[in-house]
Amino acid sequence: MKKSILLTVFLYIGMSLNSQNITAKLIDKNNGTPIPYATIKTGKFSGVISNEEGYFSLNLEDIEAKIVTISCMGYQSKTLQIEAIKALDFLIPLETAINQLNEVYISNKRPNVDSIITRARAKLSENYDINLNKYNIFYRGTEYADFKNLDFEIEKASHVKSKNLKKANKSLDSLSKFVVSSNIIHFLDFKGELLSLDEDSSKLVVNKATKLIDHKNDFSIDAVQEKAQTLLLKYLDTTKTYKLKTGLFKIEDSLSLKSEGFNDDEKNGNEMDHLKGTTSSLLRKSMFVDNTLLKNILNPKLYDYTLENIGYNNDDLIYTVSYKPRKGKAKYSGKLFISDENYAILKVDYKYYRSRHGEKVNLKFILGIKFVENVSEGTYMYEKDSANKYHPKYIKKVEGSYFYINRDLKLIENSQEKNKIGFSFKIEGDNRNKEELLFTAINDINLEDFASTKQEKEVSFTMLNSFEKTIWQNEETIEPLEEMKQFGSE
Numbered sequence: 001m002k003k004s005i006l007l008t009v010f011l012y013i014g015m016s017l018n019s020q021n022i023t024a025k026l027i028d029k030n031n032g033t034p035i036p037y038a039t040i041k042t043g044k045f046s047g048v049i050s051n052e053e054g055y056f057s058l059n060l061e062d063i064e065a066k067i068v069t070i071s072c073m074g075y076q077s078k079t080l081q082i083e084a085i086k087a088l089d090f091l092i093p094l095e096t097a098i099n100q101l102n103e104v105y106i107s108n109k110r111p112n113v114d115s116i117i118t119r120a121r122a123k124l125s126e127n128y129d130i131n132l133n134k135y136n137i138f139y140r141g142t143e144y145a146d147f148k149n150l151d152f153e154i155e156k157a158s159h160v161k162s163k164n165l166k167k168a169n170k171s172l173d174s175l176s177k178f179v180v181s182s183n184i185i186h187f188l189d190f191k192g193e194l195l196s197l198d199e200d201s202s203k204l205v206v207n208k209a210t211k212l213i214d215h216k217n218d219f220s221i222d223a224v225q226e227k228a229q230t231l232l233l234k235y236l237d238t239t240k241t242y243k244l245k246t247g248l249f250k251i252e253d254s255l256s257l258k259s260e261g262f263n264d265d266e267k268n269g270n271e272m273d274h275l276k277g278t279t280s281s282l283l284r285k286s287m288f289v290d291n292t293l294l295k296n297i298l299n300p301k302l303y304d305y306t307l308e309n310i311g312y313n314n315d316d317l318i319y320t321v322s323y324k325p326r327k328g329k330a331k332y333s334g335k336l337f338i339s340d341e342n343y344a345i346l347k348v349d350y351k352y353y354r355s356r357h358g359e360k361v362n363l364k365f366i367l368g369i370k371f372v373e374n375v376s377e378g379t380y381m382y383e384k385d386s387a388n389k390y391h392p393k394y395i396k397k398v399e400g401s402y403f404y405i406n407r408d409l410k411l412i413e414n415s416q417e418k419n420k421i422g423f424s425f426k427i428e429g430d431n432r433n434k435e436e437l438l439f440t441a442i443n444d445i446n447l448e449d450f451a452s453t454k455q456e457k458e459v460s461f462t463m464l465n466s467f468e469k470t471i472w473q474n475e476e477t478i479e480p481l482e483e484m485k486q487f488g489s490e
Contacts, residue, residue, distance in 0.1 A: 029093035038072035113307040119343040127344040136441035145184040149428035150176040156422040187212035204276040286392040302330040331356040351377035368406035375400030400432035440476040
């Protein structure tokens, strides 16, 4: 059985001993479960992170002395030569760290958890610095959509023949069924440099970018709307203008139904602005600046804290502190991992506490609309630089929501005939967006460096419709999950 498991892992990794790349998996020595978010250091300030399935990849040419150090909260650190990893068939077990809460301190000397939080908050400006830094980054965005209900129907069309109306509704029904049954997922990867002047100013340089999308199954809400619109326009006179009546409201302005002018939003937004905004926001939030989630988590007026464990990580004494809301406006629970040496926060885990949620709009019975932000969770991990300042090593942020739209539309032609068409639609489902940001190097910069760096206005993407292993090979990235590796394989 053991040989079979090792062979499966070896085939999954799909590499030879002579390759310049290796892929390995971290597992718990006791139960064999994968270990996510472990740091694999290949040099003093370089390395990668194991993904959610425990896998990581390394380019052997980038590894100093062909030795790596593996560390993860809750596990004993391990230093291995590359040959030792090969000897393990690329399956690396880590031993659980011993719970030392009662061994490190006797009961009357255990530190007070509120004192730990107070010191950590007081040390933020000393331990973290967002000003004048250049970060080499790798970003992966994964978008999921799950349509649970999708119904389109042309209920009435005064100027459309009955057989054409049936044909249109049949096409809309086929579209709905196909979308609901589809596995909708998109991936965006890019590598570059993020330059930070201060918490409010940054620049992004994108060196390489890919999108992994199945265009045949591009079923974002906007794409579904466009496909339904295309079917609808077949049976309308697009040379005319229309008045739109929806529910309680009537729009008196003329609405053109020409295909090129029907969309409210620009089809192609500014991708560079989006990527820069996303990455700079993740960086800013990670540095405990004012009015951010992480800063608020350290507010004892909002949260209660419990000291769960005292242990070691890389020979550093670490406090594990859990937190949960004290007051109603606090929304999160999770864990903080705090160094005893300087009260730096080394890792933060967070998620919505119980039934707490973000923005909520419920006009289901009035306007047929409901929206709830019901998923918000993530992880922040930090690493110390040569100046004893802490910077993010890895950030994961997951947000999701439930959406429901049930509307009736009536289009009235601006003509003597005043032809009318009644259209109803219901959309219900969940969407989720996962963002991951890996920091592979950190360097100081000066004002001249920042000013002289040019941020391009557009991003050039390599478009893929199936996963290609070689496109990011030999680069420091986050190892793809199985769902990404299997994308397009059918």
